[in-house]
Amino acid sequence: MNKTKYLLVSFLIGLTSVWTGCGGGGTDNTGENSSGSTAGKVSKGVIAYSPLTLSNPFFKVIGDSLSAAAKEHGYETTMLDPNEDVKTQSDQIDDVIAKQVTAIVLVPCNRISIGPAIKAANKAGIPVFTVDAQCAAEGVEIISHVGTDNFQGGELAGKAMIEALGENGGKVLVLDHKIANSCVLRVQGFKKVLEPHLKSGKIKIVAELPSGGNRTDSYKATADQLQAHSDLAGVFAINDPGALGAYTAIEEAGRQESIKIIGFDGQKEGKIAIKEGKVYADPIQFPRKMGVQIVEKIVSHLAGEEVEKTVLIPTSLYKKADAEKDPELQ
Amino acid sequence: MNLKKTLSDYGTILVLILLGLGFSIVTIEEQWPTGNKAAKSLLQDVISTRPANGSNVLVLVRQGGDGKAFADALASESVAAGLNVLQIAVTQPVGARKALISIGQSGNSLPFIFADRHMANFCNEQLPRLSTQHPSLSTARVFTPSSHKWPNFLKKENLLNILKQISVVAIIAIGMTMIIITAGIDLSVGSLIAFSGVITALVIQSVGGGTPTTTHLFLGAFSGIIACGLIGMFTGGMVTAFGIPAFIVTLGVMFVARGMSFILADSDPVLVANPDFGWLGRGELLGLPNTVLLMALLFILAHLLMTRTSVGRYIYAVGGNPEAARLSGVPVKWVLVFVYTLCGVLAGLGGVMEASLHVTGDPKAGNMLELQVIAAVVVGGTSLAGGQGRIFGTLVGALIIGVIRNGMNLTGVEAHMQSVVYGVVILIAVLVDRLKAKIR
Structure with missing residues (x-):
C-alpha cells in the first residue's frame, strides 16, 4: 500500500513539475515571444x-x-x-x-x-x-495580404541564370516545390525570362524535380541529374536549402566549377554561400519589411481606414559583391 | 488489488484536476463582459452618476461573435433609461469611423457612446483626431462595461475547444486501447486518417460531381470508414495468420496508406463542394460540438463493450495470456481480427471527422497522429505489456494531453518546448506503468 501511495505521489510531483516547467517556460518566453506592454x-x-x-x-x-x-x-x-x-x-x-x-x-x-x-x-x-x-x-x-512578389523574383532569378551561363548557355535543372503556390510563381517567372533562350535552344531545361524545399530531397534529385547529364550547366532552386542541397551533390561530383546555382530567399545560410561563391545569386526577400508592413495594415484597419487587399514587396538580386558589403555577414 | 486500481485511476484524474487548476492560475486575464447583464449594469452606472435623460447615444459594437446581441441589449437598455439612440452600429472599424463622421457632420451632440472593448479602444484612439474636424464629437465620452479577472483556460469556449480538439485522437484511442490490451500496437492510424479523408472526398466528388447532396456526403463518409475497416481487417489477418509482429505489419500499412493517399489525391487536398460536409466537424447540437457528443457516445459504448460483454472479457484474456485464453476456448484469432478491424473503422471515422473539419480530404492529414493516440492510451494507464487497461483511463489520458497542449498554447510556450513536455509526460507514464508491474 505504502509503495503505491509513494508511486502515485511521485507521479503527481512529476507531472506537476512538468506543468510548472512549462508555466515557467511561458513566462521566460514572454521576453522573446511576446512583447509586453511598455511601462505605464x-x-x-x-x-x-x-x-x-x-x-x-x-x-x-x-x-x-x-x-x-x-x-x-x-x-x-x-x-x-x-x-x-x-x-x-x-x-x-x-x-x-x-x-x-x-x-x-x-x-x-x-x-x-x-x-x-x-x-x-x-x-x-x-x-x-x-x-x-x-x-x-x-x-x-x-483583410490584407503582405507577401513577396514571387513572379518578379523568378524573373530576377532567370536574368541571373542567363548572366551566369554567359554566351554558351547550357542545360539547366529546376528544383521546384509545387505544393507551395509561391514557388510555382517563382518557376513561372524564371521560365518567362528564359523563354527566348529556350526557343533558340541556347538554354535547355532538362528536368523540373521536386526539391521538397529542403536539403535532403534537393541533394538526391541533383545527384541523380548529375549522373544523367554530364554537361549540366546550371541549377535553379526555389529556396536556399534547395540550393545548398544541390551544391552538396555538385561538390561531391567535383563539378562546382562548371555548374552555376541560383537560389532564392536570401536567408543567412544562403547569403554566406553566395559570399563563399557556392551559389551565384539569390533574389532576396525582405521578411523584416513584411512584418512591419503587416502591422501597419493591422493598425490602419483598426483605425477604420480602408486597407489595400494585397501588397507585394519586390525582391532584389543579391550577388557576391553584395555579400561582401553585407554588415550581417561581417 | 482493487484499492490499488482505484488509486491509480484517481491518480490520473487528480493529475488532470491539478493541471486544470495550474493552467487556470497562469491564464488569469482581464475579461470584458458582453450580453444583457453587462449592458444593464453599464447603463445603471452611467445614469446614476450623471444627468442623461433625452441625451443622444451611439451604440458601437464590433461585428461578429455575440456582437449583435450585445448591441441590441445596449440599445434597448438605453431606450428604457430614457436616452435617445441615434444609431446602432455593429461593424468593422471602417464602419465605425463612418458612423462617427456622419454624426459629426450632422452636428448633433453626442454625449454618450456605448461600446464593447474593441470599439472603446477604437474610440479612445480615433475620437481626439476626429473631433478636430467635427467639433460636436469633442464632448463625446465612451463607456464600456468594466472588466473582471477570469482565467482564459476556464472560459466555456476554451473548455469546449479542448474537447473538440482531442475528439479525433480520443476516438481512435478507443480502438488503440483494445489493441494494446491484446498486447499489440497499430502504427497505421495516422495514415488511415488521411486515407479515409481522401477516399471520402474523392467518392463525394465522383458520385456528386460539382453539387453533391447529403446522400452523397453520407455515401462518401461510409466509403472512407469501410475502406479503413477493411485495411484494419487486413492488418489483423496478417498478424494472426502469419504471426508477424503487429509493429511490423502496421508500419508497412502506415507507409502504404500514406503513399496511396497522396497518389489518389494527386498530392493536393481534395475539396468537398458542399459546405454541409462541415456539419460533423464544426457543427453543434444543444450547444455542444457534434464531435464531442460523438466521442462521449462512443466512449460509453466502448466501456459497455469492455465491461459487460464476453467480447470485452475475451480481449482482456487474449492480452493477459493468449495460450491460456486459447485453451479455455477463447477464439483468440477472431478477437485479434476484431480489434484491428474496429481500430481501422474508428481511424476511418476520425479521418471523416478531420476531413469534415476542413471540408477537404487532405493527404497530409493525421501526420504523426498515431503517436498522440498511443500516448493518450499509455498516459491513461493501459499497460503496453497487455492484459490491462481501462477505456475511461484512455479518455483521461487524452484529456491530460489535450489540457497540456491547450494550456501551453494559451501561455505561449513555443513548439519545441511543447514537444519536450509531451515526451516527458509519456516517459513518466511508462515509468509509472513499469513500477506498478514491479510491485505486483
Whole structure:
C-alpha cells in the first residue's frame, strides 16, 4: 500500500513539475515571444502570429519584426508554431479566438484546408491577415495580404541564370516545390525570362524535380541529374536549402566549377554561400519589411481606414559583391 | 488489488484536476463582459452618476461573435433609461469611423457612446483626431462595461475547444486501447486518417460531381470508414495468420496508406463542394460540438463493450495470456481480427471527422497522429505489456494531453518546448506503468 501511495505521489510531483516547467517556460518566453506592454502603457490587445513553423528563420524574422512593430503601437504578440500542420494551425486559431485576440496573422499551412478556421475567426469578428503565402479557400475574409512578389523574383532569378551561363548557355535543372503556390510563381517567372533562350535552344531545361524545399530531397534529385547529364550547366532552386542541397551533390561530383546555382530567399545560410561563391545569386526577400508592413495594415484597419487587399514587396538580386558589403555577414 | 486500481485511476484524474487548476492560475486575464447583464449594469452606472435623460447615444459594437446581441441589449437598455439612440452600429472599424463622421457632420451632440472593448479602444484612439474636424464629437465620452479577472483556460469556449480538439485522437484511442490490451500496437492510424479523408472526398466528388447532396456526403463518409475497416481487417489477418509482429505489419500499412493517399489525391487536398460536409466537424447540437457528443457516445459504448460483454472479457484474456485464453476456448484469432478491424473503422471515422473539419480530404492529414493516440492510451494507464487497461483511463489520458497542449498554447510556450513536455509526460507514464508491474 505504502509503495503505491509513494508511486502515485511521485507521479503527481512529476507531472506537476512538468506543468510548472512549462508555466515557467511561458513566462521566460514572454521576453522573446511576446512583447509586453511598455511601462505605464496598458496593452491595447494581442496580435496572434501563426506561420508555417518558427524553426524556419525566415518566419522567425517576420515574427520578430512584427512583434517589435506591434509593440511600438501598443500591442502584444503571441507567436504560435503549427509545425507545418494545418490541423494544429486550425486548433491554434480556435484557441486564440477563445482568447479574443485583436487580430490574427497567418501563413496558411495549407492554402485551402485552412478555410474553415479562418471562417470561424471571421464569424467571431477577429480580423485575419496573411503574410508570405496567400489563402485560396472560398468565402473567407482576409483583410490584407503582405507577401513577396514571387513572379518578379523568378524573373530576377532567370536574368541571373542567363548572366551566369554567359554566351554558351547550357542545360539547366529546376528544383521546384509545387505544393507551395509561391514557388510555382517563382518557376513561372524564371521560365518567362528564359523563354527566348529556350526557343533558340541556347538554354535547355532538362528536368523540373521536386526539391521538397529542403536539403535532403534537393541533394538526391541533383545527384541523380548529375549522373544523367554530364554537361549540366546550371541549377535553379526555389529556396536556399534547395540550393545548398544541390551544391552538396555538385561538390561531391567535383563539378562546382562548371555548374552555376541560383537560389532564392536570401536567408543567412544562403547569403554566406553566395559570399563563399557556392551559389551565384539569390533574389532576396525582405521578411523584416513584411512584418512591419503587416502591422501597419493591422493598425490602419483598426483605425477604420480602408486597407489595400494585397501588397507585394519586390525582391532584389543579391550577388557576391553584395555579400561582401553585407554588415550581417561581417 | 482493487484499492490499488482505484488509486491509480484517481491518480490520473487528480493529475488532470491539478493541471486544470495550474493552467487556470497562469491564464488569469482581464475579461470584458458582453450580453444583457453587462449592458444593464453599464447603463445603471452611467445614469446614476450623471444627468442623461433625452441625451443622444451611439451604440458601437464590433461585428461578429455575440456582437449583435450585445448591441441590441445596449440599445434597448438605453431606450428604457430614457436616452435617445441615434444609431446602432455593429461593424468593422471602417464602419465605425463612418458612423462617427456622419454624426459629426450632422452636428448633433453626442454625449454618450456605448461600446464593447474593441470599439472603446477604437474610440479612445480615433475620437481626439476626429473631433478636430467635427467639433460636436469633442464632448463625446465612451463607456464600456468594466472588466473582471477570469482565467482564459476556464472560459466555456476554451473548455469546449479542448474537447473538440482531442475528439479525433480520443476516438481512435478507443480502438488503440483494445489493441494494446491484446498486447499489440497499430502504427497505421495516422495514415488511415488521411486515407479515409481522401477516399471520402474523392467518392463525394465522383458520385456528386460539382453539387453533391447529403446522400452523397453520407455515401462518401461510409466509403472512407469501410475502406479503413477493411485495411484494419487486413492488418489483423496478417498478424494472426502469419504471426508477424503487429509493429511490423502496421508500419508497412502506415507507409502504404500514406503513399496511396497522396497518389489518389494527386498530392493536393481534395475539396468537398458542399459546405454541409462541415456539419460533423464544426457543427453543434444543444450547444455542444457534434464531435464531442460523438466521442462521449462512443466512449460509453466502448466501456459497455469492455465491461459487460464476453467480447470485452475475451480481449482482456487474449492480452493477459493468449495460450491460456486459447485453451479455455477463447477464439483468440477472431478477437485479434476484431480489434484491428474496429481500430481501422474508428481511424476511418476520425479521418471523416478531420476531413469534415476542413471540408477537404487532405493527404497530409493525421501526420504523426498515431503517436498522440498511443500516448493518450499509455498516459491513461493501459499497460503496453497487455492484459490491462481501462477505456475511461484512455479518455483521461487524452484529456491530460489535450489540457497540456491547450494550456501551453494559451501561455505561449513555443513548439519545441511543447514537444519536450509531451515526451516527458509519456516517459513518466511508462515509468509509472513499469513500477506498478514491479510491485505486483
